[in-house]
Amino acid sequence: MSKTRIAVAWAAAMIFAAGIMTYFPIMAVPRTVRRFLNSEPVHIVAHLFLFAVLAALIAGRLWRGPTARRLRGLLNWRTLLVLLLIFGVGVLQETAQLIGRHLPAFRAEEVFDLGVDLVGACIGLVIFHRRRAQHPT
Numbered sequence: 001m002s003k004t005r006i007a008v009a010w011a012a013a014m015i016f017a018a019g020i021m022t023y024f025p026i027m028a029v030p031r032t033v034r035r036f037l038n039s040e041p042v043h044i045v046a047h048l049f050l051f052a053v054l055a056a057l058i059a060g061r062l063w064r065g066p067t068a069r070r071l072r073g074l075l076n077w078r079t080l081l082v083l084l085l086i087f088g089v090g091v092l093q094e095t096a097q098l099i100g101r102h103l104p105a106f107r108a109e110e111v112f113d114l115g116v117d118l119v120g121a122c123i124g125l126v127i128f129h130r131r132r133a134q135h136p137t
Helices: 004-022 031-037 040-062 065-070 077-101 108-134
Strands: none
Touching: 004 065, 004 077, 031 065, 040 065, 040 108
16 A cells, blocks of 8 residues: 555544544443543644654655655755645544534634644654654665
8 A cells, every 4th residue: 555545544534533433422431441531631642643643654755756865854845735734634633523513613622633733743744854864765
């Protein structure tokens, strides 16, 4: 499976899971586990992880070949493209959650989540570039 398909599948799964989990909350698990999973720190770590992985997958697709060898730095048009794609996926994910909860518009919580998503993307890009610097293609 190509890196593009993996990144698209990862993003689609994130959006789908956000919508499904809103419609069907986790009820079959014990209350203490449910309370832990619904806590804000776990929520933030989950967003950071999901979007860091997605950013690394997208970056792996964009930074390859002879052109990528000349673009050594982290700050270039490809970084901006990754962040824009991450922002779009984040908006879709938050919209799926809003639809599931029957809420009319973005609130401060959703804007905060989008910020966390972008921080996760930056973490993923930094990890990707450090790994790439250690193991050049």
